Each structure stands twice: as structure tokens, then as C-alpha cells.
Amino acid sequence: MAEGDDDYYDCYDDDADEADFATTSEELNLDFGVNLKNIDADADPEAFSYTSLTHEEVKQIIRTAVEFVRNKLNLSTGVAKNLLIENRWNTEDTVQTFRQDEASKHVPSAFARLRNRTVSESMSECSVCYTTKTRDNMAENTCGHSFCASCWNSYLESQVAEGKGFGITCMDSKCDVNIGEDFVMEYLTDGPSLQKYERNIFRTCVESNPSLSHCPTNNCDNYFFSSQPDSKRVVCDKCQSSFCFVCGSEYHLPCCCRTIRQWWKKVMDDADTSSYISSHTKDCPNCESSIEKNGGCNHLICRQCKYEFCWVCLEDWKSHGAEYYVCNRFNAKKAADAVAAAAEVATVVIPLAVNKPNVRRLALNKYLFYLERWKNHEQSLRLEENLMNQIHDRVQKKVQNREGSLIDWQYLMDAGKLLLKCRRALQYTYPFAYYLEDGPSRMLFEHLQAELESTIENLSFTIEQGDKLDVAALQAQMRSAEFRRRALFRDAKEIKTTAAQAILQAAEPQKTICSFQTVRP
Amino acid sequence: MSAPNMAFNRIQRELAEVAKASDAEKGIVSLEAKDGRLDHLTGVIKGPPSSPYEGGTYVLDIKIPPEYPFKPPEVKFATKVWHPNVSSVTGAICLDILRTNWAAAMTLRTVMISIQALLGSPVADDPQDAVVASQFKTNRSLFDSTAKYWATTYADAPSEVPEMKEKVAQMVAMGFNESDVRDTLSWSGWDVAKALEKLAPE
């Protein structure tokens, strides 16, 4: 590692992006950190520190916590584990809440024990199968309720078959005590059911522990630990998939887990209304010749008339200079005027609509505005990924043919990595902004978003020029892009923190966009 | 084979216990095997006193799954009933102990007593039938008389609801099927014009 790498040392950045366009880290151990060090002393807001764990290591973590609670409270391992799951693996909370009100629930009173003992002294009837059994054939759960071993077995088997692990309650009709793992291990006799039970309860242990996360890839048995869990990017070192530490879905910062879930649901639900957006061809706004977009850059130049325009809003590119950049902002006034104009035409046919502002139509326009930009950045991201792969291949060939050294070409790869990273960030700023309430914080966020977007379009444009580029200019653009990416993420984090505080202050949660930390569903 | 066997042993005991218990006063009339089959039973309960169902006799259709008692019995009303937690179309019942809160140590007797209690105190916030539930919340008196009318018509309850009876007769005279008329009028809040629109659109 070269010096100046500290910022990136234990976060995903380098590994992740290398995985993105399939290069090996030895060949391209890139270091734009050197250039960027001076512009921003603060840590990268996207940085995240975590370690990967094997199945065995996770088991050990679980075992240690269970042992701690078990010894402190003098309980069975099964009950200790259930308590830890209920308290999301906060050992302190577990010990405290137990002392306060859980005691009676898990440790039967001496009287209950005594009563059950005397009843089961010789023979007793199981109140599930109504057969008389000897004492040896009865089994008592920690709550003091006793049923025959064969009933426990059948019951546990049917519960496990339904997919349960944690949360199997006692068979008594008025008892809701959870059955402990050790009890299940003792009375569930069917091998495959036992294995399924162990898998289920292990999964619950991981999912209920905020510091643990598991790789969402099917059959990838890899786990992650973080002492500061957050909805940030994890890259699996076994299968290379990348995902959010908290919710396991595609990495989605600056959106929080709940916002992105809401957004995805909306996108799925409204798939019909918005299907027309994903078109790859549009007409030139100047000469109307058909233009196909095959690069990621949204700064287009018409082949026919050389008109330079923005692919997203079809306005003159000149209006997209950083200072006047408004392409990312939904203009409600303009949209309302358009809707009103449309309504005026409609009044001829439906006079009822005259005085009603078309609220639904306006809401749809707003949604489509954000959706179009979201989809567009996604499309650009794919195209730019392809471009970077091509550039990578080209670089490899040149190096093999001894046309210059690898170092000479690295700046281009560096720029590409940064471009992809910022493009992805931009994509996710649109659902974030969609749910943002109007006001000064929205204005600031959109200002930062516009700055990053215009820088990124310029960077993309430069990279597309390929070999004949101006290295100094490229590096200036990169510095600016990295600076603006960090500013944007810092601002988003602040908005989320403020929103979370507002929720805490208001007695009941309101429809504000973000809770700072989202609980797994 | 052992699981169903065990279920049958238990059912037999449950049948015997309901028969000998003095449950009639609690509202349980009977529990019987249908055609001698222990996996399909018929229960009969009384409508609870001081409710619109008072005096009515309600038949329950009870199916015993092979995993019984580790899985709950499947119970629905065979008698039509107007109640927020019972489907006015299928008789399906929304009751926690028939779903997630079932416990293996519960019995069919527990279930029947719970259903009888549910008739007496509906839970409008957890509805099975949305139409009935919204009427229960917004127009309690119309709900009460509709429930009473259904109890008289389908469950042999003694009370009469003359104005509803009359509306039904009126529409039957127009040539519509009587049970369709009852359903449709009930679902339309006894608005004859609305019911007509639904029964004979255009």
C-alpha cells in the first residue's frame, strides 16, 4: 500500500470498484487518494469498517454472548439465547430487563415446580394426547408445563416444518413462553428437522444482531461484523457481491433502508405508468433527427446539426453549466402550469375539471421526473461500466505491446472508478430527493446534487474522449468530483440525523422520510 | 399413521367430554362426528344472550387436519351470519386461536366457547367481512337489525324485523331470487334502489 491510503485502508472502496470492472488488484493498485488527500481532511462519508467471518466464527460469537448471559442469570443456554434474540444481542439490556420483569416468565416458581413434580410422581395424563404416561415419558419446559415426550416431538416437528426456529411457544393454551434451544435439541428426534431447526435459529441469531450481517447470495455462507453497523456497502470477499450491511439489498446510500424499500415498491407498483421512459432513442430537439444513446454521458452532440443538448431534459447543454444547472430539480410551478394548460384544453370536453387543480396528475409528473433521472443514471452506469471494461482491455493490450507503461494509463482507470462510484451515488440521490420535504435543506441538497451531476457529466464526457485526453484537466475534474461526492453524502447524513431527531422529539413518528438507522424487516 | 391415530383418540375423548359436560348453558349444544368420520365434525352453538344473535342456533363446520392437535382445526359457520368477523359469503371466521394463537392443549370445546363469545363481542378492527365491519362502525342500529334479520331468517331466532322482511318480499315479487335479494339488500344497507342496480344493472 502506498502512503496516503489511510482513508481507504479498511473500507470497501478499492476492492469494490475493482470487482465492478473485473480487474485484479495487483495490476491496478490505484491510488487517487494521493491527489485527493489535500482537498478534504475529513473521512469519506461512505467509508465503512467491517470484517468478514466464517460460519464457525459467528457461532463462536453467539456462544460467547449466550455463555455470558447464562452465567450472569443462571439460566439454561436455550433461555439465555431466546432472551438475547429478544434484546437484539445487547447483553446489558438482556441482563437488566430480565431482572426487572422477565424472571417469573422463565423461571417457574418453586410452587409450580413442586406441583408438577408431585403430579408426575407416578403416572399422569398428557393433556395433549390424553394418554396416561409414566413420569419418565413426560417432559417439563422451563415454564413448568409438562407434556409427554412424543407430543413434544410431534409439536416441534410441525413447528419446524412451518419454518419456525426462534419463537416456538409452549403447548399450554395460556402460556406464551418460548421454548429454548436445549429443550428442542433434547426432544426433537427427527434428524433433518433438527438440522432445519438449527439453520432457522442460527439465521434468527444473525438477523436479530445489529452488528452481524450475512451475504445475501444463495449458498454463500459468509458473514460480516461491524462495531458501528450502518446502511453502508459491504463487498463479499467470497462471492464478490455488493450489498447494504443492514438490509442486504443493493447498496443504496444516501437513501436509508426504509426509503429505498418504499421507492422500490413504488417503482414495481407503477411499472405500467412509467414503462415508456426507458427508451434509448430520442429526437434531437434542434433538427429532430433520431439519436441513439450508446454512451453513459448525458451531454450529447447531434451528429446532424452538432447541437449540444442534455439527454435528460432535452435543453441546450449551455444551460447545464454548474452555476445554472437545474436539470435535477423538479419545478412544481412549471409542472402545475403545464397541467393547468392541459386541463384548459380538457375543459372543452369535461367542464367539471375547470376549478380543480389536477393534484393526482401533478403527483404523477413529479414521480416520473425523479424516476426518469433514476433510470437514466442506472442506464449510464451500465454503459460506463462497459466503457471501462473496454478501456481496461485496451490498456492491457497496449501494455503487452510495450506502448508505454501501465502507470501512464492508470489515470484513466482511476477516473473511471471514480466516475462509476459517483454515478451510482447520483442514481440513489433521486429517490432520496423524491421523499425530501420542501424547504431549505432540500434546496441545499439539490444544489449539491446539481454540482456533482454537472461535474460527473463533464468527467464522463472527458473519459469518452479516450486516449487523446488532457491529464491535468482530467485530474482537476476528478478532484472536483470527489470533493462534491463527499459534500453530498455529508449533507445527506445531516438531513437524516435531523429527521431522526425530529422523530424522537415529536412524540409519535410522522411521515418524515428517514429514520437514521433502519431495523431489518 | 401414528399422528392421525393419535388425533382420532383425542377427538373421541373430546366428543365424549362435550356430550357429558353441562355445556348447554354455556351455549354449546352439541359436537358430533359427520357420517362417523372423525376428521369432519359438526358443532352447534347458541347465539349469546342480549346480542342480535340471541335465540339463534348456529351450525359450525369443523375439519380436523392430520396434524391435529399440533395444528388448529379448520372451523367456519355453516349457518349464514351477519357479523364483522365472519364472512357473510363463505362463513369463514377471523379468530386468533384458529390461526397463530392456537395451542396444542386447547380443545374443540375451547374453540366453540370462543366463537360463541366472539358472536357476543365483535372485534371491528380485525374484520373478516369489510362491508359488515364498516356498517358495524358507522351505523350500529342498522347493523343490529340486519344481524337480527339474518338470525331470524337463517338461525331460527324468534325475533322479527318486519320492515326488512317487507323490503325483501317487495323485491321477490319483482321476480328476483329470495336469497340473492337478502344478501344484496344487506350489502347495500337496505337501500332498495341500490340493491336493484346491483341485481339488474341496466
Ligand SMILES: [Zn+2]
Ligand atoms: Zn402426549
Ligand SMILES: [Zn+2]
Ligand atoms: Zn408453558
Ligand SMILES: [Zn+2]
Ligand atoms: Zn458472498
Ligand SMILES: [Zn+2]
Ligand atoms: Zn439497506
Ligand SMILES: [Zn+2]
Ligand atoms: Zn440535431
Ligand SMILES: [Zn+2]
Ligand atoms: Zn438536463
Ligand SMILES: [Zn+2]
Ligand atoms: Zn454527460
